[in-house]
Amino acid sequence: MEIAAIFLLIFPLLFFHKSHAAELAAVSASRFLTERDTLVSETGIFELGFFPEDGSRNIYLGIRYKQITVSTMVWVANRYQPLVSTAAHVLKITDHGTLVLSNNISMSMIWSSNTTTESTNATAKLSDAGNLVLTDRHANVIWQSFDYPTEHWLPGMKIGYDYVRGINWQLSSWKTGQRPVVGEFTWGNEIYRYPDDKIKQGSLVVFRGGPWQNEKFKGFSPMSRNLTITYNVIVNKSEASYAYSYENSSFLLRISLSSSGKLESWGWIEDGNKWEVGMSFPKDICDAYNTCRAYASCNLNMNVQSCVCLDETRFVPRSKSDWEMSDWSGGCVRRTPLECRNGSDVFIKYANVKLPDTSNSWYNMSMNMQECEAWCLKNCTCMAYAIPDSTLGGRGCLLWFDDLLDIRVYPQGNGGTDIFVRMDSSELVDQSNSSQKRRAKLKIILPIIFSGVVLVCFVSLWLWYARKKKKHAEPTTEEGPILNVSKSWDETMELPLFSFSAIAYATANFSPENKLGEGGFGTVYKGVLDGGKLVAVKRLSMRSSQGPEEFMNEVICISKLQHRNLVKLLGCCIQGDEKLLIYEYMPNKSSDLFIFDKTQSGFLDWTMRFKIIKGIARGLVYLHQDSRLRIIHRDLKASNILLDHDMNPKISDFGIARSFGGNESQANTERVVGTYGYMSPEYAVDGIFSVKSDVFSFGVLVLEIVSGKRNRGFTEQEHNNLMGHAWTRYNEGRSMDLIDATIAESCHPPEVLRSVEVGLLCVQQRAEDRPNMSTVIMMLGGEVELLQPNQPAYFMEREFLVSKFSTNTNPTTSTNELTMTEVDAH
Numbered sequence: 001m002e003i004a005a006i007f008l009l010i011f012p013l014l015f016f017h018k019s020h021a022a023e024l025a026a027v028s029a030s031r032f033l034t035e036r037d038t039l040v041s042e043t044g045i046f047e048l049g050f051f052p053e054d055g056s057r058n059i060y061l062g063i064r065y066k067q068i069t070v071s072t073m074v075w076v077a078n079r080y081q082p083l084v085s086t087a088a089h090v091l092k093i094t095d096h097g098t099l100v101l102s103n104n105i106s107m108s109m110i111w112s113s114n115t116t117t118e119s120t121n122a123t124a125k126l127s128d129a130g131n132l133v134l135t136d137r138h139a140n141v142i143w144q145s146f147d148y149p150t151e152h153w154l155p156g157m158k159i160g161y162d163y164v165r166g167i168n169w170q171l172s173s174w175k176t177g178q179r180p181v182v183g184e185f186t187w188g189n190e191i192y193r194y195p196d197d198k199i200k201q202g203s204l205v206v207f208r209g210g211p212w213q214n215e216k217f218k219g220f221s222p223m224s225r226n227l228t229i230t231y232n233v234i235v236n237k238s239e240a241s242y243a244y245s246y247e248n249s250s251f252l253l254r255i256s257l258s259s260s261g262k263l264e265s266w267g268w269i270e271d272g273n274k275w276e277v278g279m280s281f282p283k284d285i286c287d288a289y290n291t292c293r294a295y296a297s298c299n300l301n302m303n304v305q306s307c308v309c310l311d312e313t314r315f316v317p318r319s320k321s322d323w324e325m326s327d328w329s330g331g332c333v334r335r336t337p338l339e340c341r342n343g344s345d346v347f348i349k350y351a352n353v354k355l356p357d358t359s360n361s362w363y364n365m366s367m368n369m370q371e372c373e374a375w376c377l378k379n380c381t382c383m384a385y386a387i388p389d390s391t392l393g394g395r396g397c398l399l400w401f402d403d404l405l406d407i408r409v410y411p412q413g414n415g416g417t418d419i420f421v422r423m424d425s426s427e428l429v430d431q432s433n434s435s436q437k438r439r440a441k442l443k444i445i446l447p448i449i450f451s452g453v454v455l456v457c458f459v460s461l462w463l464w465y466a467r468k469k470k471k472h473a474e475p476t477t478e479e480g481p482i483l484n485v486s487k488s489w490d491e492t493m494e495l496p497l498f499s500f501s502a503i504a505y506a507t508a509n510f511s512p513e514n515k516l517g518e519g520g521f522g523t524v525y526k527g528v529l530d531g532g533k534l535v536a537v538k539r540l541s542m543r544s545s546q547g548p549e550e551f552m553n554e555v556i557c558i559s560k561l562q563h564r565n566l567v568k569l570l571g572c573c574i575q576g577d578e579k580l581l582i583y584e585y586m587p588n589k590s591s592d593l594f595i596f597d598k599t600q601s602g603f604l605d606w607t608m609r610f611k612i613i614k615g616i617a618r619g620l621v622y623l624h625q626d627s628r629l630r631i632i633h634r635d636l637k638a639s640n641i642l643l644d645h646d647m648n649p650k651i652s653d654f655g656i657a658r659s660f661g662g663n664e665s666q667a668n669t670e671r672v673v674g675t676y677g678y679m680s681p682e683y684a685v686d687g688i689f690s691v692k693s694d695v696f697s698f699g700v701l702v703l704e705i706v707s708g709k710r711n712r713g714f715t716e717q718e719h720n721n722l723m724g725h726a727w728t729r730y731n732e733g734r735s736m737d738l739i740d741a742t743i744a745e746s747c748h749p750p751e752v753l754r755s756v757e758v759g760l761l762c763v764q765q766r767a768e769d770r771p772n773m774s775t776v777i778m779m780l781g782g783e784v785e786l787l788q789p790n791q792p793a794y795f796m797e798r799e800f801l802v803s804k805f806s807t808n809t810n811p812t813t814s815t816n817e818l819t820m821t822e823v824d825a826h
Contacts, residue, residue: 022037023037023038023039023040023047024037024038024039024040025039025040025125026039026123026124026125027039027091027092027093027099027123027124027125028093028121028122028123028124029092029093029094029095029120029121029122032090032091032092033048033049033090033091033092034089034090035049035050035059035087035089037049038066039124039125039126039132040066040126041066041125041126041127041128041130042127042128043128044066044067045065045066045067045128045130045252046063046064046065046066046074046126046127046128046130047063047064047066047126048061048062048063048091048126048132049061049062049064050083050089051064051071051073053082053178053179053180054178055178056178056179057084057085058082058083058084059082059083059084059085060073060076060077060078060079060082060083060180061076061077061078061083061091061101061111062074062075062076062077062180063075063076063126063130063132063145065252065268068252068268069273070273070274070275072254072275073180074130074150074152074154074254075130075132075145075149075150075152076150076180077101077111077145078101078110078111079150079180079181079182080181080182081110081111082180082181083110088103088104088105089101089102089103089104089110090102090104093122093123093124093134095120096118096119096120097115097117097118097119097120097122097134097136097142098112098113098114098115099112099113099115099122099124099134099143100112100113113134113142113143115134115142115143117136117142119136119137119142120136120137121136121137122134122135122136122137122142123135123137129146129154129155129156129157130154131144131145131146131154131156131157132144132145133145146158147162147167147169148167149169149170149171149172150171150172150174150180151171151172151173151174151180151183151256151257151258152171152254152255152256153171153244153254153255153256153257154254154255155243155244155245155246155253156243156245157169157243158239158241158242158243159171159187159188159189159197159241159242159243160188160189160195160234160239160240160241160242161189161191161239161240161241162238162239162241163191163237163238163239163240164238164239166602166603168188168191168605168746169188169241170186170187170188170189171186171187171188171256171257172185172186172257173185173186173257173258173259173260173261174258174259175259176259177258177259183259184201184202184261184748185199185200185201185206185257185258185259185260185261186199186200186257187199187200187257187263189212189240189242190359190607190646191240191608191647193358193359193361193363193645193646194211194212194235194240194358194361194363194388194398195211195212195233195235195240195241195242195358196208196209196210196211196212196357196358196359197209197210197212197242198289199257199261199263199281199282200607201261202748202750202751203607203610203611203748203751205289205290206261206282206288206289207261207263207281207282207287207288207289208289208290208357208406209263209281210354210355211355211358211388211389211398211417212231212233212235212242212388212389213231213233213388213389213390213391213417214231214232214233214389214391214392215230215231215391227246227247227248227251227253227267228246228247228248229244229245229246229253230244230245230246230247231243231244232244232245233389235363235365236365251267251268252267252268253265253266253267253268254266262280262281262282263280263281264277264278264279264280264281265277265278265279265280266278284300285298285300285305286298286299286300286305286408289406290357290405290406291305291307291328292307292308292328292331292407293307293328293329293330293331293332293405294318294331294332294333294403294404294405295309295310295315295331295332295333295334295403295404295407296308296309296310296315296328296331296332296407297309297310297407297408297409298408306326307323307328309332310332310350310404310407310409310421311348311350313335314334314335314336314348314423314427315332315333315334315335316332316333316335317330317331317332317333318330318331318332318333331403334423334424335427336423336424336426336427337424338380338422338423338424339424340380343425344424344425345377345422345423345424345425346422346423346424346425346427346428347373347376347377347384347385347420347421347422347423348420348421348423348427348428349418349419349420350409350418350419350420350421351412351416351418352409352410352411352412352414352415352416352417353407353408353409353410353416353417353418353419354406354407354408354409354410354415354416354417355386355388355398355407355417355419356384356400356404356405356406356407356419357405357406358398358400359405359646360400360401360402360564360646360648361398361399361400361401361646362398362399362401362645363388363396363397363398363399364396364397365392365395365396365397366395367395367396367397368394368395368397369387369394369397371397372385372387372397372398372399373385373420375397375399376399376420376422377422378531379399379401381401381402382399382400382401382422383400383401383402383403383404383421383422384399384400384404384419384420384421384422385397385398385399385400385419385420386398386417386418386419386420387417387418388417390417402564404419404421496570496571497571497572497573497574498571498572498573498580498582499573499575500573500575500576500578500580502529502530503527503537503573503580503582506527506528506529506535506537507525507526507527507537510523510525510539511525514526514527516536516589517589517590521538521540521541521655522538522539522540522541523538523539523541524536524537524538524539525537525539526585527582534585534587535570535582535583535584535585536582536583536584536585536586537580537581537582537583538580538581538582538583539578539579539580540578540579540580540581551579551581551655555569555572555581558654560627560628560629561622561623561627561628561629561631563618563619563622563627564615564618564648565615565616565618565619565622565648565649565650565651566619566622566623566650566651566652567583567584567586567642567650567651567652568583568584568650569581569582569583570582570583570584583652584644586642586643586644586650587644587645588642588643588644588645588647589642589643590638590639590640590641590642590643591612591638591639591641591642591643591649591705592637592638592639592641594643595609595638595704595705595708596638596704596708596709596710598742601708601740601742601743602742602743604647604743605743605746606739606743606746606747606748606751606752607746607748608647609705609706609743610748610751610755610780611647611648611649612641612643612647612649612705613701613702613705613755613780614777614780614781615648615649616636616641616649616651616698616701617698617773617776617777617780618777619649619650619651620633620636620651620694620695620698620773621773621774621777623651623694624691624694624772624773625772625773625774629659630659630691631654631657631658631659632657632658632659632689632690632691632693632694633651633654633657633694633697634656634657634658634673634674634683634689634693634694635653635655635656635657635673635674635675635678635697636651636678636694636697636698636701637675637677637678637697637701638701638704638705638710640652640653641701656673656674658689676712677700677710677711677712677713677721678696678697678700678701678711679693679696679697680692680693680696680697680767680793681765681793682767688767690767691772691773692767692768692770692772693767694773695762695770695771695772695773695776696762696763696767696770696793698762698773698776699758699759699760699761699762699763699770699792700722700723700759700762700763702755702756702758702759702762703722703723703726703738703756703759703760703763704722705755706738706739706740706752706755706756706759707722707726707738707739707740708740708741708742708743709722709740710722711723723760723763723792723793724792725738726738726756726759726760726792727760727791727792730756730757730760730789735752735753735756735757736749736752736753738752738756739752750782754779754780754782754786755780757786757789758771758776758779758780758786760789760792761779761786761787761789762776763792763793764789764790764791764792764793765790765791765792765793766790769790
């Protein structure tokens with residue numbers, strides 16, 4: 001009976017296939033695409049169907065050119081799940097308007113368009129551009145294959161990012177030339193910065209094309225196919241995209257990312273019955289990303305590579321001996337360091353330049369060149385500016401805020417853009433007369449210097465006498481002095497003091513509309529200083545648990561720290577009972593708002609999350625071993641990781657940080673402060689803290705970033721925290737199960753697995769088993785072999801009464817209770 005029933009189900013399908021095999025014009029709710037049908041574009045340029053993989057039994061649903069003899073696939077639907085046989089597999093539209101590839105016998109779904117808008121009477125057609133388009137009954141586009149490229153970039157298809165829909169338009173290579181499964185190379189634009197396309201191998205950048213421009217150029221290949229190609233760039237709040245078109249409609253042109261990581265353009269040569277390659281990038285060894293490092297350009301002579309400083313009269317190698325040995329890893333530096341005083345800096349123009357990497361840049365497309373220069377000049381961290389797109393009539397401003405990387409200078413007339421690099425004004429002096437002018441300058445300034453020395457001596461003597469009369473009290477806690485607060489204010493302060501009235505004006509008198517957030521220590525407001533600079537103002541509450549010691553601790557600590565992954569303190573204000581800290585403004589606020597929010601988490605794809613993980617690690621390496629002070633943060637958590645406009649992570653909130661001096665590496669306290677879920681066990685139970693306490697918090701943070709789940713409050717079957725769940729999945733060989741579902745398609749599995757293992761190594765029970773942060777950096781980069789982690793430090797939700805412990809940063813927990821977790825060994 002069951003066999004007969006199955007036969008009755010299959011028989012109509014068999015009959016359907018034989019009777020209706022055809023070239024379809026559309027797929028609809030009543031017309032399926034079977035293995036014997038193809039969906040053909042209007043004039044027959046492209047067709048969609050089931051096609052076999054060369055040399056394999058695998059079959060893919062894809063789009064290829066119909067009119068040419070060489071089978072060329074330009075889009076594949078089921079890259080992650082090839083079909084072994086097409087029998088009973090159909091492409092159909094559901095009643096809700098979703099395009100689905102499924103098996104009609106097992107009823108299993110192989111691939112879906114995942115459309116969220118329900119629509120009846122939907123129709124799918126293939127355009128002559130090679131775009132599979134799903135529309136509703138009113139001809140509105142519901143879904144299109146151009147939004148989900150594979151390895152091909154066709155005319156009219158966009159590369160970039162749709163900020164409204166959260167779609168990342170990028171190419172991903174095939175595994176090999178014959179296997180459509182996802183390979184290791186991608187090509188696209190990193191979001192939240194001026195578009196700058198890059199080829200990546202995993203997370204490693206191997207080639208950068210440079211900032212995008214609207215442009216036209218003629219020619220296709222050395223055989224001079226007279227083809228005019230037009231590139232169109234859109235950069236606004238809705239999207240950052242790059243597309244191309246060409247005028248000769250009879251010529252077939254495509255661009256693809258090969259399995260070896262090359263971006264290649266191809267033209268169909270009818271008389272030769274073949275595809276001919278036109279352009280290919282990287283085209284030479286100088287195209288390798290950032291070969292010559294900062295302020296240096298790559299030269300190629302007889303296929304031999306060398307590096308030269310951007311301007312050998314104004315820049316010099318960082319290490320001359322290394323440079324002479326062809327070791328360019330140090331790059332170049334300015335011969336005359338910048339001093340950033342009024343009138344001391346100028347901009348020098350360099351022409352025909354491939355503009356530097358925009359990873360540390362800012363742009364405003366409404367500014368003109370004069371406004372762009374003014375903005376850069378008033379910011380001491382701005383290193384250069386340029387008009388990124390010469391076709392916009394002098395509009396558009398692109399600023400760089402770090403060393404200029406991956407530069408290349410082209411010969412005159414061979415492309416490139418003008419860039420204006422910040423230099424000391426002395427570099428404008430004509431080189432032939434520089435010695436004479438310097439001697440003349442010395443004659444003028446020596447008397448001034450002598451007078452200045454006399455004045456400084458007099459002031460120093462007066463200050464010494466004043467301090468001797470009035471000694472400052474040393475603020476202390478139960479664990480001793482906090483940092484260097486025993487020093488007088490003028491000794492420790494290295495940043496400006498703002499008046500309360502200026503900050504009140506900047507924040508519209510602390511208007512609720514300017515409120516960015518609120519915590520246990522007070523409220524943070526957005527402010528605009530004179531000159532238009534955006535800032536974040538942390539106003540400590542009168543009832544705040546952060547007292548004068550913590551406030552002074554944060555001021556002194558951050559004022560002495562300068563690192564790209566630490567939030568920058570611009571100044572402070574103390575007036576009466578008011579205590580305010582003025583920070584650089586972070587437009588994307590804190591990482592927890594993205595990681596743990598279902599609607600926002602999709603904006604953080606895997607590449608960005610991995611970048612955040614590595615950025616936090618670099619910041620901790622600086623705190624632990626590279627800064628002037630050895631700093632233990634003690635409250636590292638997702639809400640204390642801020643994100644700038646490029647989604648670069650910045651560690652913030654140093655109110656409870658501690659510094660170590662000399663060879664000191666560990667201390668203990670009776671006043672435990674921090675946040676449960678991130679505290680190491682030796683700190684939470686015994687009050688012992690060290691750099692390994694921060695390593696533990698980092699490990700928790702890594703697992704949270706990978707999974708999109710909070711460690712504290714996590715519940716999953718037998719586990720009540722994320723560490724326990726991660727440990728179990730790791731031992732089962734199922735670490736990929738931890739990945740946040742919203743980034744499953746964008747993730748790079750080797751990096752995910754490495755991150756999970758590093759996270760588990762960092763949260764081991766014994767502090768001495770945890771790696772230091774410099775080792776973590778190497779582990780994340782795949783430079784060292786990872787060890788087998790031991791069982792993490794987690795328990796089975798057990799409460800202890802610890803009378804001397806405080807939980808200042810956890811207002812939901814009573815002062816005398818410390819909640820810990822424990823797990824049984826398996």
